Amino acid sequence: MEVIGNKKHSVINKDPEFSLQKTRELYHRIYINHNAIGGIIFNEGNKVLCLYNHKLRLASGSGFPVKKINDFFTENEQFNPPYKETQIYISGNGFTLVPSSIFRSGDADKLLSFNYQIKEDEAIIDEHIPSIDSNIIYAYNKDLYEVMNSRFSKMKMNHFASLQIPFYLRSSEDNKPSVYCQLYHTYFQITIIDKGKLILYNHFNFNSAEDLLYYIVFCMEQLNLNPEFTKLRLSGEHENDDIINLLKDYIRDVEIQAFEPKFHSKAILSDIKLYMYLPQLISF
Secondary structure, eight states: EEEEEEETTTEEOTTOOOOOOGGOOEEEEEEEEEEEEEEEOOOOOBBBBEEEEEEEOGGGGGGGOOOHHHHHHHSSSGGGOSEEEEEEEOOOOEEEEEEEEOGGGGGGHHHHHTOOOOOEEEEEEEEEEEEGTEEEEEEEEEHHHHHHHHHHSSSEEEEEEHHHHHHHHHSOOOOOOOEEEEEEEEEEEEEEEEEEEEEEEEEOOOOOHHHHHHHHHHHHHTTTOOOOSSSSEESSOOOHHHHHHHHHHHOOOEEEOOOOOOOOHHHOOOTTGGGGGHHHHHHO
8 A cells, every 4th residue: 555645634545556547447535524635536346446534624614725625636646537436525514404304495595594604605405315314405615616526527516414324324223322423623523323213413613522522412411312321433533542531431332433344455444544534435
């Protein structure tokens, strides 16, 4: 495996078989949020040929740094050639979930405005998530979309929830409530499943382990979940053991998220911590 970049800010893992001359046969998935850009390049057989993370280190309320994102893709040669398909997954704090039974596309702006102020440089879109029979309405930066659409041909855009929620539903136990937290530098996503159903999907900013603990415990209390019988699974940026130790003082069952990706690559996946790359490695 070839590793490129400064590990503090950017890591690009490349398989020896990766070739810039064969990208038209490959699939490229890109994950963008206010804190990071991540991605995976793989072939028809789900072999990983490139896996990367690039930290942006910005507060989630500051908007997408379109120029920095464009520069990252421009300055790395593996992102310049065409791919068979490029899928963009975005996430941020501008979203809401609505049961499909009451969702009307013409009301999307109004429904999102109840809990998010749409910015002038944003547009909104919605998509159906079959596993919960709900529609997610979300805002996206219009300039970011234009930059990505002009750079990557055959591009599709979705919200990360369309992958994340079905993954956690499959991972949960039917008879035990489960809390899943995907951590980034300044915010985290929390998903709570109970009896095989989604009961919470939300986003919180945090600056310390104490902030993280507060929001997790707050959500559990609001939903009447007993910390003695609720499991908490963490993924993403949590190299500091102090975070896990603090959480274990209040919640009995706390562990790193374990999972078996459908993707494979001895050169790449055997040398990384899978939970650090969960957004890239989960699949339908």
